[in-house]
Amino acid sequence: MEPEGASRALVMSDVAARAGVSHQTVSRVVNGHPNVAPQTRERVERAIRELGYRPNTAARALVTGSTRTLGFVAVNINQYGPAQTLVGLEQAARAAGYSLAVTVLDEATAEAMHDAVDRFVAQSVDAVLALATYDDAAEALHLVHAPLPLVTVQSGGAVEEPAVGVDQVAGARLATRHLLDLGHRTVHHVTGPADSQESRDRIRGWEAELTCARVPIPACLHGDWTPSSGYEAGRRLAARRRAGEDITAVFTANDQMALGLLAALHEEGLDVPVDVSVAGFDDLPEAPYLTPPLTTVRQDFAELGRRAVQLVLARLEGRELSLEPVPPVLLVRASSGPVPAGAAHAGV
Structure with missing residues (x-):
């Protein structure tokens, strides 16, 4: 049965007629009200699917005071970690019945952050999530006084605002311990940016x-x-090996630098992992297909997004919620192996 006037926009009364319930019951189902019998909810949701009904979000916002939209502000998402954080947040928001509005800033100043929050307030978002992995973004956030819930999403380091993150320290310890357990006397490290x-x-x-x-x-x-900075680090390490330094294991702070490091070691005639073991961080999609496949630390960005949205919902409900950092996972592949026979190498 099609509603009369099929060319007009569908409204809640059309769904109510199809489901055999009141307009108020349809409204409660659409707005996620808990006081609806399961069988009734299922009947209404089936009618919504059959009719292809789409709620009027502007009208719903007037009734509920909520647009069911979260704002996300970041400064730089061109690296794998920040980009995947955004993906994880969008998936978690969608699963919770929210949409995600995104603003990417050119610079992380307090003024730029404040303007971004003001734009989100004008759009009537319910809360704001901010990515603050760099110092300038974190400092700018400290100076912003948001008139709505603000949650910081970062992969390490505590801040004053409610925050979620992946345990970066634990991840680095996993990679380093793995290399030491293979018998390496020590582990060299290629860092990320100082800020x-x-x-x-x-x-x-x-x-x-x-x-x-x-x-x-x-x-x-x-x-x-x-990768270029990893490549330069690999060349410097190879030169130091030729000078007699005992270098048999390297932990790079991300997989992209490990990619450059592997290329440099190969050009310098060093075999990975026979001469040098390498471990990275992030678990790029390409990591299992590098030569050799890269041992690395995986960050669970989906879980990070889920916990961020969980924290936002708790704040919207006026609840205090403290969440543990997301645990990282070590993935052992062929780029790491036992310490070379003879321990110290005089050169290549």
């Missing part, structure tokens, strides 16, 4: 595990997340 909280947390984890094992802590090689 990245994630990078500093991974340094902390690497140093903590080496300290716990009571082994030497080598000087870091500084990168910037890019």
Whole structure:
């Protein structure tokens, strides 16, 4: 049975007639009200699907005071981690019945953050999530006074605002411990940018595990997340090996730098993992298909998104909620192996 006037926009009364319930019951189902009998809810949802009814979000917002939209503001999402954080947030928001409005800033100033929050307020979003993995973004957020719930999404380091994140320190310790357990005397490290909280947390984890094992802590090689910086680090490490330094294991702060490192070691005539073992961080989709497949630490971005939305919903309901960091997972592949026979190498 098609509603009269099929060319007009469908309204709740059409759904009510199809389901054999009142207009108020359809409204309660559409707005997620809990006081609806399961059988009735199922009947209404079936009528919605059969008719292809789409709720009028503007009208619903007037009734409920909620647009069921979350705002997300970030400064830089061109790296794998931030991009996947956005994907995880969108999926979690959709699963909770929310949409995600996204603003990517050119610079992380307090003024830019404040303007972004003001735009979200004008759009009547229910809450704002902010990605603050870099120092300038985190500092800017401290200066923003949002008139609606604000949750910080970052992969490391505590901030004053309610926040969720992946345990970066634990992830770095996993990778470092794995290489030490293979018999390597120490583990060298290629860092991310100095202004990245994630990078500093991974340094902390690497140093903590080496300290716990009571082994030497080598000087870091500084990168910037890019394959080219990993490549330059690989060339420098190869030169130091030729000079007689004992370098048999390297932990890079992300997989993209590991990609460059692997290329440089190959060009320098070093076999991975026979001469040098390598471990990364992030688990890029390409990581299992590198030569050799890369041992790395996986961040669960889907779980990060789920916990961020969970924290937002708790704040919207006026509840206090404290969430543990998302645990990382070590994935052992062929780029890491036992320490070379003979331990210290005089050169290549």
